[in-house]
Amino acid sequence: MKASFAIFKNRQYSLLFTASVTSQLGSVIGMTALIFYFLDRFSHQPYLATLNELMFSLPSLLIFWIVGVAADRMDRQKIASNCDWISAFLSIALLVAVEFEHLSWIFPVIFLRAAVAKFFAPAEQAILQGILRKGDYAVAAGLNQMVSSIFMIFGNGLGALVYWYMGPQGAIIIDALSFIISAILIRLPKIRAEVRLPNGSYNVKSTTIRSIFSDFNQGFFYIIKDKLLTSLVASFTIFGVINGGCSVMLIFILKYKLVPHSYELFSVWAGVIAGFGILIGSVAASVCAGKCRFRSMIIIGLLTSGLFMICAGYVSTVYLFFVMIFLSTLMIPLVNVAIGGWMPHIVDPKMMGRVESWSTPILMLSQSLTLGFITFSYPKVLSIESLFLIVGAMTVLSAFYYLFFVPADTIEERAAIEPMVKGSLETPGAKD
Structure with a gap:
């Protein structure tokens, strides 16, 4: 700490x-x-x-x-x-x-x-x-997670x-x-100036729709030509599924299965417990970021979070449900901190804005599609347990993707973790 x-x-x-x-x-x-x-x-x-x-x-x-x-x-x-x-x-x-x-x-x-x-x-x-x-990239990502959880x-x-x-x-x-x-x-x-304007001075008057789309396309191709960067950006799809599912699944299972007559009160507690899970997980993830490889953090976070999410759909009491939700959210910061600490190491500062701007629309699109799927499938086609199974299974499968398709010891990851292990003193920005 x-x-x-x-x-x-x-x-x-x-x-x-x-x-x-x-x-x-x-x-x-x-x-x-x-x-x-x-x-x-x-x-x-x-x-x-x-x-x-x-x-x-x-x-x-x-x-x-x-x-x-x-x-x-x-x-x-x-x-x-x-x-x-x-x-x-x-x-x-x-x-x-x-x-x-x-x-x-x-x-x-x-x-x-x-x-x-x-x-x-x-x-x-x-x-x-x-x-x-x-060495501070992952620390900053962990602090952001803590603030969000608070x-x-x-x-x-x-x-x-x-x-x-x-x-x-x-x-x-x-x-x-x-x-x-x-x-x-x-x-x-x-x-x-090189931090504020990495591509040099820019004349707004010369901006055209064509130039904007040209820059946008450069960002897209910059992402897809790098397998590792593509994997990291694509991870926001999973976050969208989790956000979209949890935004309605938690209250659905409380209302229609566990505590139908007092679901409003318990839904408030579910939010508090999830928040504490993310807060504690953020502290642990910040510590792990200096000692563990980012790829391992992502795999462990996705795998365990997905498994506990599946279990949450099949418990029979509301108190066991709270335990499963706490354990599931406890592991999510491992993924967020790892991605937040890893991406700055592999993205050219001149392209960081265009790469960063892809995360939100991917997350929101995935979240919207998940909500649409739940709207049309529950309860006519799928049970509440099936919703938890699907969301959890997608999270687990994404862990296996990182396990089998993302290189185990990439140059980028070694470059990312070495400054934290050695305590690098280099500071890109100017001191005040």
């Missing part, structure tokens, strides 16, 4: 990490409050809450082809900070729309803000690749508290302030 906290000695990383956490915190509070607002104010129109979620997922599938190009061609630091500034402005617009209860304004603003936010992650991840030591455990509850005491308007104001603080923090560190 000392190695994990040592990363904060890098002032540039500390500022970017704080900016990311601040931005996420405000978003969780604001968006949770919005869901409660729709359910309370428009209780006779429950589809509005679903439409709200749709406004967050659709931009991923519509603009993924341009976000990576922007991160590789434009100033990454300005992209990240401008995303926050624009999001803050849109939050204020959302506040006005909510105040006057104009649904025709609310959803377009949510959609636009979600679209703007998609440009943030590729730019931020590309910057981190340039300012961290090679938000999973406490985020909705915190959003609910703010909504109850400050209303949707107060939550949205906090949301806007978080973006403003994040934008300021992102612009504070002095980051080298």
Whole structure:
């Protein structure tokens, strides 16, 4: 754990990490409050809450082809900070729309803000690749996992508290302030030009649709020509299946099999237990990343998580179900941290934005297809046990793919783990 906290000695990383956490915190509070607002104010129109979620997922599938190009061609630091500034402005617009209860304004603003936010992650991840030591990549991925798990455990509850005491308007104001603080923090560190602009200065006026698609195609072919990189990016398909399945399977098995009369309460506990599983697993994965090969972490994580997921579908009591869910989520961070630590080692910094931009649409497409499959197959064709079996089996099969088709000792993996074992002191980014 000392190695994990040592990363904060890098002032540039500390500022970017704080900016990311601040931005996420405000978003969780604001968006949770919005869901409660729709359910309370428009209780006779429950589809509005679903439409709200749709406004967050659709931009991923519509603009993924341009976000990576922007991160590789434009100033990454300005992209990240401008995303926050624009999001803050849109939050204020959302506040006005909510105040006057104009649904025709609310959803377009949510959609636009979600679209703007998609440009943030590729730019931020590309910057981190340039300012961290090679041995810190997996540590940073582990910290991101820990933050995500904490938000999973406490985020909705915190959003609910703010909504109850400050209303949707107060939550949205906090949301806007978080973006403003994040934008300021992102612009504070002095980051080298070759990290911010790895492909040199870029003239926006020369940008055409043809040039954007040309860059996008370069990113696609860059991924598919490397078997290892293709495997890592394709892993997000499995994450989409897991996310899509778990988003409905957990509540289905509670309602229709284990605790039909009190499934609401137990579904809350299921989310808390899953969050704690990911949190503890993130700490363990960060430690393992410095001692274990990434390929081994991915195989073990996928195999054990899939097996426990299958078992979760066949248990007879809700308490055994919680144990299986905890053990399943405990192993998922092994995969996430391994991929997050491995990819920066094998991707050219000039292509990082275009490679990173593929993960979200692949995940969202896989998640949407999984939800569609469940919608049409359950309960007419498949039982709840069969859903857990299918999702778990796909996860296990992906582990066997890494076991038999990904080289056991690649040059890229040796290069990735050596700096962590030896404690490399090289720092790509400039010091403040």
